[in-house]
Amino acid sequence: MLHDPAQLDLMFQALADPARRQMVDRLSRGPASVSQLAEPLAMSLSAVVQHLNLLEASGLVRTQKVGRVRTCQIEPKALRAAEHWINERRLVWERRLDRLGDFLAETKDKS
């Protein structure tokens, strides 16, 4: 379910926005309420809630409401999925380059 392309789509889209990345950054240092998340951002609380909803839909952030405060925290599994996608592609490419290097070295030896 974590490698579901639709979910991956939501995650990368969520990470595409600077404000949302700032929120993720803040949350990486520990849980926070909606207002705490909003504090450093130059936008209305409402806008922050909308960003937060996206982050939650993407699976990157999990929240729970106790009383009137909603506490947010990072979901490292989701982060790992995005990380994994990138890593995979990079490795495929780099292995390719290695093989190419080996091939060139070999043909050079034989010349």
Add this chain to the structure above:
Amino acid sequence: MLHDPAQLDLMFQALADPARRQMVDRLSRGPASVSQLAEPLAMSLSAVVQHLNLLEASGLVRTQKVGRVRTCQIEPKALRAAEHWINERRLVWERRLDRLGDFLAETKDKS
């Protein structure tokens, strides 16, 4: 220069689109021309060029034109930068959880 926030912004934004991720995926398996990139995509060549320009501006893809064909390839350094951003945040969070776990285990011992 790779951790320049503006560049990071462009990279995540570039990765947010499914078509562009598909292009990166294709390129991870080896270089390709614009038409080759376009082939599996259900959109005009022109649209593909526009996506490609974004990918190039983000630093994720490098291209060079020889004669009339533009050959594209992945820039693994850029991929690594995006990967690194995510990894960093995830690790900070997970280290936090570990410390919290240690703390809880300790206080439990003392009870």
Add this chain to the structure above:
DNA sequence: TTGACACTGAAGCATTTACTTAACTATTGC
């Protein structure tokens, strides 16, 4: 040199995004 090929660029258009404000609900502390 002529026609096909591989793009490129500009203009236009529909949709989505990132906000805003304003009105509202549910908790909490006094």
Add this chain to the structure above:
DNA sequence: GCAATAGTTAAGTAAATGCTTCAGTGTCAA
């Protein structure tokens, strides 16, 4: 109870995005 707090929801809007089509520009091959 009542005001302040914390968040939610809806509606509206301006700008950005992801396309399209069409009219090019070079390059190559016969």
